[in-house]
């Protein structure tokens with residue numbers, strides 16, 4: 001995509017300008033980012049999703065059984081009818097995985113890597129509804145889907161910022177307002193990580209949060225070293241074959257530290273392993289139980305289904321990305337990785353980007369043994385599946 005075209009979604013600036021001036025740095029209010037936006041789902045449908053076992057949902061009731069009461073879904077239908085007239089919010093996570101029209105919204109954000117996107121959360125709030133002043137550790141685009149919401153932004157926060165005493169919610173004890181806007185359908189507010197914000201529903205309103213994932217340094221270190229350790233043998237150890245006689249046998253000398261640092265550097269800088277781990281980690285599905293393939297797929301049956309007009313689509317819960325290292329390609333699919341020959345580059349791009357795969361766009365790839373094998377593997381793994389008629 002051309003990063004130098006002004007985008008309505010970003011209020012008339014280019015993706016390059018947005019990334020340079022705002023992304024991870026400062027907020028941006030965009031009036032009519034999506035002109036005349038009409039929410040593809042309504043409040044009843046959102047509440048319907050919150051009844052489902054596999055959907056993650058929460059209710060925040062400001063004056064509930066205790067202040068800022070948090071209830072976790074799935075909910076029973078009659079719970080909604082017992083809610084107060086005002087000051088509550090229903091939040092439903094990863095709606096993009098359950099409603100294709102919501103997933104299509106993500107196409108607007110392709111100027112950012114798709115593996116950075118976490119999910120689209122949708123909230124419905126009764127008048128006055130809010131989840132309280134808080135900050136998030138990730139970037140978010142807040143798109144107003146229905147009704148009006150008043151947003152206030154405040155100070156930059158961190159893990160030292162004082163919070164209210166609350167068992168489940170991280171509500172800020174202090175909020176230093178700097179700006180305020182009322183958003184209408186199609187308006188969007190971009191917030192960088194750690195910026196205090198508070199959205200209060202003016203009327204019955206729906207807000208879409210396009211959230212991003214970024215691993216913490218602690219997660220990177222813990223998970224990467226866990227991954228690395230699978231490849232290490234017990235013989236690979238701290239060694240000091242060239243040690244000098246100890247001046248004081250109780251002292252840890254700095255040459256020991258240098259040996260330790262080179263042991264760490266040797267393993268930590270293995271680019272192939274780092275890339276493999278990172279790709280796998282960033283494509284781990286949010287709900288792995290929703291990415292399951294059929295037990296067995298014969299390549300022959302798979303091919304004839306396609307030739308009979310069947311269409312392959314990405315499992316909405318699957319996550320795909322690709323990369324290259326030397327002359328090889330790496331495909332990451334829902335937490336797994338696979339090295340592939342360089343000739344499959346265009347096929348990988350097609351698999352990651354296309355809404356649907358069929359004989360027309362797959363064309364010659366179906367005559368390529370590696371290409372066919374790859375598609376079949378992805379079906380077995382559950383990342384791709386045949387669309388229902």
Ligand code: SIN
Pocket residue numbers: 089122123125130131136140197199207209
């Ligand atoms: C909401 O939609 O009510 C909350 C979204 C957020 O502040 O992160």
Ligand code: CO
Pocket residue numbers: 134135136197
């Ligand atoms: Co937030």
